[in-house]
Amino acid sequence: MSQGQGQGQGGGSHSLAFRVMRLCRPSFNVDPPLRLDPTDLFVGEDLFDDPSAAPAPSLSAAASDNSDPNYRNRFLLHHFSDAMGLSGLLVLPQSFGAIYLGETFCSYISINNSSNFEVREVIIKAEIQTERQRILLLDTSKSPVESIRAGGRYDFIVEHDVKELGPHTLVCTALYNDGDGERKYLPQFFKFIVANPLSVRTKVRVIKETTFLEACIENHTKSNLFMDQVDFEPAQHYSATILKGDGHHSEKDSPTRETFKPPVLIRSGGGIYNYLYQLTSPSDGLAQTKVEGSNVLGKLQITWRTNLGEPGRLQTQQILGTPPTKKEIELQVVEVPSIINLQKPFRIKLNLTNQTDKELGPFEVSLSQNGSYGERVVMINGLQSMVLSQVQALGSTDFHLNLIATKPGIQRISGLTVFDTREMKSYEPLPDLEIFVDMD
Numbered sequence: 192m193s194q195g196q197g198q199g200q201g202g203g204s205h206s207l208a209f210r211v212m213r214l215c216r217p218s219f220n221v222d223p224p225l226r227l228d229p230t231d232l233f234v235g236e237d238l239f240d241d242p243s244a245a246p247a248p249s250l251s252a253a254a255s256d257n258s259d260p261n262y263r264n265r266f267l268l269h270h271f272s273d274a275m276g277l278s279g280l281l282v283l284p285q286s287f288g289a290i291y292l293g294e295t296f297c298s299y300i301s302i303n304n305s306s307n308f309e310v311r312e313v314i315i316k317a318e319i320q321t322e323r324q325r326i327l328l329l330d331t332s333k334s335p336v337e338s339i340r341a342g343g344r345y346d347f348i349v350e351h352d353v354k355e356l357g358p359h360t361l362v363c364t365a366l367y368n369d370g371d372g373e374r375k376y377l378p379q380f381f382k383f384i385v386a387n388p389l390s391v392r393t394k395v396r397v398i399k400e401t402t403f404l405e406a407c408i409e410n411h412t413k414s415n416l417f418m419d420q421v422d423f424e425p426a427q428h429y430s431a432t433i434l435k436g437d438g439h440h441s442e443k444d445s446p447t448r449e450t451f452k453p454p455v456l457i458r459s460g461g462g463i464y465n466y467l468y469q470l471t472s473p474s475d476g477l478a479q480t481k482v483e484g485s486n487v488l489g490k491l492q493i494t495w496r497t498n499l500g501e502p503g504r505l506q507t508q509q510i511l512g513t514p515p516t517k518k519e520i521e522l523q524v525v526e527v528p529s530i531i532n533l534q535k536p537f538r539i540k541l542n543l544t545n546q547t548d549k550e551l552g553p554f555e556v557s558l559s560q561n562g563s564y565g566e567r568v569v570m571i572n573g574l575q576s577m578v579l580s581q582v583q584a585l586g587s588t589d590f591h592l593n594l595i596a597t598k599p600g601i602q603r604i605s606g607l608t609v610f611d612t613r614e615m616k617s618y619e620p621l622p623d624l625e626i627f628v629d630m631d
Contacts, residue, residue, distance in 0.1 A: 206306035206370065207313070207339070209363040209379045214297040214348065215288060216499040217281040290359075291388035291412060293493075293505040296351045300363060304339040308370030311338045319351050320360040326351065339367075353385050388412045389505060391491060395512040402429070402470040402512060406491060410457040416495045416503075417454040423468045425489040426509075434467040454496070488512045519547050520582075522609055522621045525589065532629050536572040536595050541621075543579065543609065544587040551611060552581035556592065559606035559620060568598045569605075569626070596628040 290296055300317060304310055313336040317329040328349040336345050353359075361381040369375050394405040404423065410416050425431040457464050470488060491507040526540035545551050557576040558567070571577075572595040582588055596602055607621040 205375060205377045206304055206308070206310050207365050207367060207377055208303050208305060209365070209377075209381075210301045210303060211361060211363070211381045212299040212301070213284070213287055214299050215284055216497075216501050217283050218499070219281065287383060289413065290353060290383055290385050291503065292353055292356055292385055293388060293503040294353050294501070296353050298349050298361065299346065300349060301344050301346045302339070302363075302365060303344045304341060306370060307341050309338050309340050310370065311368045312336075313339060313345070313365055313367040315345070315347070316362075316364045317347075317349050318362050320362050321355045322357055323355060325362075356385050356387055359383055359385055386411070388416070388503060389493065391493075391507055393510050395488065395510075397513055400472065402472075402488065404431075404468045404470060404488060404510065404512075406466045406468070408457060408464050408466070408493070410459055410462045412497075413459050414497045415459050415462075416457045416497065418457060418464070418493070418495050419454055419502075420492065420494040421455070421466055422492045423466075423489055424492060425470060426487045428472055429470045429489060430472075431489065432469045432471075434469055457495075486511050486513060518619070520545055520551065520609060520618055522607070522618070524621070524624055527624070527626060530629060531596060531626055533596060533599050536593055538591045538593055539604075539624075540589060540591055542587055542589050543582060545582040545584060548584045550581055550583055551614075552579060553612050554579040554582075555610045555612055556590070557608060557610070559608045568602045569594055569596050571595075596626070599628045599630045602626055602628050 296319075302313070302315060313331075315329060315331045315336065316327070319326045319328060328351060329347060339345050359382070361383070363379045363381070365377040367375060367377070388411055390409045390411060392407040392409070394407075396403045396405075406421070406423070408418070408421065423431045423433070455464055456462075488510045490509050493505045493507070495503050497503075521544045523542045523544070524539060525542050528537045528539070531537050541556075543554065543556075555576045555578055558571055572593040577590070577592060579588065579590060592607075594604065602625070604624040604626060605620075607624075609618045610616070611618070
């Protein structure tokens with residue numbers, strides 16, 4: 192428990208006074224002096240590189256057998272665990288300490304009667320005040336404390352889940368009857384700052400129909416954090432899968448791996464850990480319910496514990512990605528011949544879909560003459576462009592395209608482009624399509 196002193200207001204002297212102590216878990220007592228084994232000084236660790244060499248007797252072991260009234264051997268290593276510097280003792284917090292977002296603020300409050308007479312009908316209130324709101328933690332208005340004797344006290348515990356950053360004030364008030372029957376009002380204020388324990392930086396990459404989200408979590412506290420859970424809750428039109436690196440072969444297919452998996456450790460003072468999620472959108476009709484132009488991917492739910500198990504929990508704001516761009520038309524390959532012979536015409540079946548709410552076209556379908564495609568191996572057989580009629584709103588049309596291949600082996604059909612003759616605009620070419628050309 193760490194104590195805090197509050198600022199009081201109100202005229203005149205008061206019989207009562209609040210004392211606030213923060214309830215938090217202790218820390219390990221670490222002995223700062225370096226302990227050593229004299230064997231390492233006089234013999235050196237190289238002795239143990241030779242398996243046939245017998246270890247020299249440890250001076251520290253001999254020193255531990257005898258009493259040491261002068262503390263002459265206090266820096267000697269009497270046990271291998273002494274090297275950690277942990278004495279086995281716990282230290283209670285000596286100050287109010289740092290309070291972080293996502294933690295539970297727990298406080299032990301004592302109201303003391305320092306006068307020589309009894310006070311009666313004590314109404315106590317405790318509340319947290321932030322820049323945005325006031326949250327009531329305790330109110331004894333309906334059942335006042337009957338009396339607090341001279342030199343006595345009344346104790347209680349309050350808790351508050353910290354959900355806001357910045358300055359906070361714990362306001363404690365007491366309304367009571369003094370020894371002479373006078374009704375007095377005592378307010379006291381205990382101020383503290385709530386800091387951010389973590390920073391979350393995200394990167395979004397879109398590859399075809401798959402979105403990858405990288406979340407980098409950095410620890411800003413003075414304590415190591417053990418991450419119990421870092422889950423990504425995707426938006427309604429996404430499904431998310433966490434991607435992990437391959438672990439040790441002994442951990443694979445282990446039935447206890449998920450049950451007893453160790454928590455992720457993020458070290459104090461700037462330690463980081465990266466998480467990678469794969470987001471996919473269903474390809475069926477459900478995907479059409481996605482709000483047009485919406486770029487909300489989802490949010491992260493993060494839970495952790497400190498060295499001695501104190502929990503914390505945070506939820507990020509909605510993570511935004513690149514706004515989806517709705518294509519006006521979509522060109523897809525429906526059918527490709529199973530056998531394609533060299534220098535012999537073949538036909539592929541394609542589908543053109545109008546994804547707008549208006550009529551589009553007429554269109555011209557051709558193989559782009561852009562030099563970036565290099566030497567053309569697969570060409571249109573016949574007229575170099577094919578004219579398609581108008582396509583109704585949200586409608587589609589199937590058509591065939593005659594092609595011919597000039598080289599055998601694995602080849603690509605590339606640069607297939609649709610041009611709107613009325614709007615005078617070209618659309619994004621069809622992705623390259625690989626085919627196998629037979630010599631026969």
